[in-house]
Amino acid sequence: EDQVTQSPEALRLQEGESSSLNCSYTVSGLRGLFWYRQDPGKGPEFLFTLYSAGEEKEKERLKATLTKKESFLHITAPKPEDSATYLCAVRRNGGFKTIFGAGTRLFVKA
Amino acid sequence: DADVTQTPRNRITKTGKRIMLECSQTKGHDRMYWYRQDPGLGLRLIYYSFDVKDINKGEISDGYSVSRQAQAKFSLSLESAIPNQTALYFCATLDRSNTGELFFGEGSRLTVL
Numbered sequence: 001e002d003q004v005t006q007s008p009e010a011l012r013l014q015e016g017e018s019s020s021l022n023c024s025y026t027v028s029g030l031r032g033l034f035w036y037r038q039d040p041g042k043g044p045e046f047l048f049t050l051y052s053a054g055e056e057k058e059k060e061r062l063k064a065t066l067t068k069k070e071s072f073l074h075i076t077a078p079k080p081e082d083s084a085t086y087l088c089a090v091r092r093n094g095g096f097k098t099i100f101g102a103g104t105r106l107f108v109k110a
Numbered sequence: 111d112a113d114v115t116q117t118p119r120n121r122i123t124k125t126g127k128r129i130m131l132e133c134s135q136t137k138g139h140d141r142m143y144w145y146r147q148d149p150g151l152g153l154r155l156i157y158y159s160f161d162v163k164d165i166n167k168g169e170i171s172d173g174y175s176v177s178r179q180a181q182a183k184f185s186l187s188l189e190s191a192i193p194n195q196t197a198l199y200f201c202a203t204l205d206r207s208n209t210g211e212l213f214f215g216e217g218s219r220l221t222v223l
Contacts, residue, residue: 041217098212
């Protein structure tokens with residue numbers, strides 16, 4: 001059964017304090033691993049798709065990396081506006097369902 | 111206007127009432143999904159549809175039904191609402207191009223008393 005586990009559940013950082021969010025996954029034949037950002041009261045918004053181990057993607061202060069068992073979302077010098085819930089998800093080859101983790105709530109204090 | 115629109119955004123109802131949540135999209139995507147979000151549990155798939163003639167159950171379909179009225183419209187119904195169906199519901203469409211991303215609506219918050 002496809003499964004996604006995210007840690008930590010919540011992370012509190014000071015502005016400028018870099019850190020990483022973890023996503024461990026189990027899937028039979030990975031089609032893609034996805035990262036989304038969700039603000040309170042809003043729908044998730046797409047950040048990245050990673051397809052194979054060793055791949056990296058960057059967007060502003062965010063960098064996502066992928067191994068065969070996990071993905072990391074690295075946040076460099078975060079700002080208060082980076083505060084949100086970050087969701088990790090996977091889809092298998094030939095599959096039509098995207099399986100989500102429970103998310104990591106990130107709080108960045110000025 | 112949003113690409114994926116959900117109505118209503120908020121609804122409070124009583125146990126036993128029938129409720130319909132509606133979703134319409136302007137993305138032109140053929141694949142549409144209904145997810146439920148509960149604190150600590152993430153997004154769980156209720157139903158998904160590939161086109162108006164193809165409806166599939168997700169992991170938590172009991173107590174729910176759906177209708178795909180057109181390529182752009184996908185509705186979720188609770189025939190007899192119960193309190194543990196209180197949750198945030200999201201409709202999404204799938205972009206089958208290179209990114210494979212889901213486009214989400216703003217969500218429908220349902221409270222069943």
